[in-house]
Amino acid sequence: MPEGPEIWRAAARLGEVLDDRVVEAVEFTQPRLHNYGPVLSGSRVRRVEARGKAVVTHFDNGLYLYSHNQLYGRWYVRKRGQLPATARTLRAALHTAAHSALLYSASDIEVLDEAGLAHHSYLARLGPEALAQNVHWRDIAARLRDPAFAGRRLSSLYLDQHFVAGIGNYLRSEILFDAGLHPARRPRDLGRGDLGALARSTLVITRRSLRTGGVTNPDARASKLKRQGLSYGAYRHAVFARAGEPCYACDTAIRRETMGSRRIYLCPTCQPEA
């Protein structure tokens, strides 16, 4: 599933062609949404915004298009009238004079008014956005100390969008490795230094991934590995999807485990259990 950085990049691509533009034609292929096509056609897009793993398009007529891609959904931007070569099913199309924004395969699509947006079951539960510039590491540290979260294992906390929005499976492994913390640990058992390090890593790694197009390794290491001829998939992460490979910090073999029914990767030396 795409994580915050991927969704933010998709929203930015959409914003480049939709922000402040009139959508001359809007179409939905699901019968329950058919009626909204004519309602939205002719309106102007105010902005496209990423919220957690959802994309919200704001229209100047007071309506919002909410879409959550789940596993398979994907937005494409094309010159108007061109379609991508894909076997996916078209769900929504927004056509400006010059471009088409096309949403494929996502089934979690809603058109909302102001109140519907404010009370949306997914959006209303989102924690602070790791990628939002106004979120400070101290906000994340406060979240970690909150009794609602402090007693939970980091492995489960770091997949919960209510704790911090925009983090998913690869970021979970990479953040906990960067902070040197074992995923079975709980915030309430961590000292001040570890909590601060974890809060900082949460923002640093997530924002790095947005900036680099999904690379969580530090820039210098990623560049070095790239120069050695490694593929994007191989130089991308420090631990994620590197089971059996040596840790870049200590040479210990990276271990793959399952936590929260998702795979997680860690270095048993750099991330001791207690």
Ligand SMILES: [Zn+2]
């Ligand atoms: Zn290590």
